[in-house]
Amino acid sequence: MTDCKERSDRTIDGQPSYGKKVQHRKLSKKQVFKRSIFVFIGVVLEAVALETFLVPNGIIDGGIVGISIMLSHLTHIQIGIFLFLLNMPFCILGYKQMGKTFTVTSILAITALSIFTALLVPVPKFTGDYLLAAVFGGVLLGIGVGLVVRNGGSSDGTEILAVLTNKTSPFSVGETVMFVNIFILASAGFVFGWNNAMYSLIAYFIAFKMIDITVEGLESSRSVWIISNYPEEIGSALNDRLGRGITYLNGAGYYSGDDKQVIFIVITRLEEAKLKNIVEDIDSKAFLAFGDIHDVKGGRFKKQKIH
Structure with missing residues (x-):
């Protein structure tokens, strides 16, 4: 799982990065x-x-x-x-x-x-x-x-x-x-x-x-944040049926104070309707937020084989 708080604790060469100047990589x-x-x-x-x-x-x-x-x-x-x-x-x-x-x-x-x-x-x-x-x-x-x-x-x-x-x-x-x-x-x-x-x-x-x-680029993608009481089930279904990697982010409700797992996934526009149907089948009350993103690189965005 990925914790949002971990972003401030990244290290460079095994050492804390606080106050450390990052050297720009020269182009080959x-x-x-x-x-x-x-x-x-x-x-x-x-x-x-x-x-x-x-x-x-x-x-x-x-x-x-x-x-x-x-x-x-x-x-x-x-x-x-x-x-x-x-x-x-x-x-x-x-x-x-x-x-x-x-x-x-x-x-x-x-x-x-x-x-x-x-x-x-x-x-x-x-x-x-x-x-x-x-x-x-x-x-x-x-x-x-x-x-x-x-x-x-x-x-x-x-x-x-x-x-x-x-x-x-x-x-x-x-x-x-x-x-x-x-x-x-x-x-x-x-x-x-x-x-x-x-x-x-x-x-x-x-x-x-x-x-x-x-x-x-012509092929713009969509980032999706999903908040549900059934994060494991939704994450598993999205991975199996869309073949996309899933990231869990730790969060907390402002009013309730309850711990929440936020699902983050990047999809293409053509997969948006299918994602909504998958989430709706598991949790009709789930919260979904979509955003346009471009030029996706790294990670596991490349589609995996669907089982």
Whole structure:
């Protein structure tokens, strides 16, 4: 059984961990190479999205990318120059807050993005249809940004700025990014016209969702907490019929003060209905709480053979 209280008593190399600084594990050469490849792919996708779908059609994204597109349109200077000049200060300022690995990865990603957008300038746009450009440009841009973020970097300084101002601002990181992007997307109406601004909103929304999918993965899982007077029976049934590992957590009722065993299990979305039926068959009054989780690793999440 797993006791919640045991979390504070973990040890490092057999010694109590109180006040002991945990050393960060360095990435192996293989891991660095793998991350670099995915960052490279992500940057290429971003550049293709910008130079062959969005920029030629006057459609922008949020953040520094959106500002760069508008400045490029107004000054007739290549977008890559603005991407580099506007993003770099945020990377440098965010060094202490974000760490060396993140900063170096971001600088490399931004530099590469600036170069690739310049190389793709002569390439003709794939389509002149604004809706197609917004959809496919948003998809490619979102996947590209997601690959960079998933592998430890960033190609846009807006979120770094939001993190830096988070301590002094009454707004969360997400709220700050949202406010900045609303202002940028609204500005597109004055630069490219309001039709383009609305197409830009479509591209931004699609890119936003694709970033989530790329970073978190398509196969999201569900965590489940179950409180019942029959924990052993429910745990055994879930293990036998779902093939999932079970963890028991020790708890106590606030009003009754009675000791309780809380069942914790991670399942896929497709198994949620079956889990509810299993618990209902054993204890119709059991308490169940569900939560969305992503990127499950380690432990015994991999499904076992069902007896």
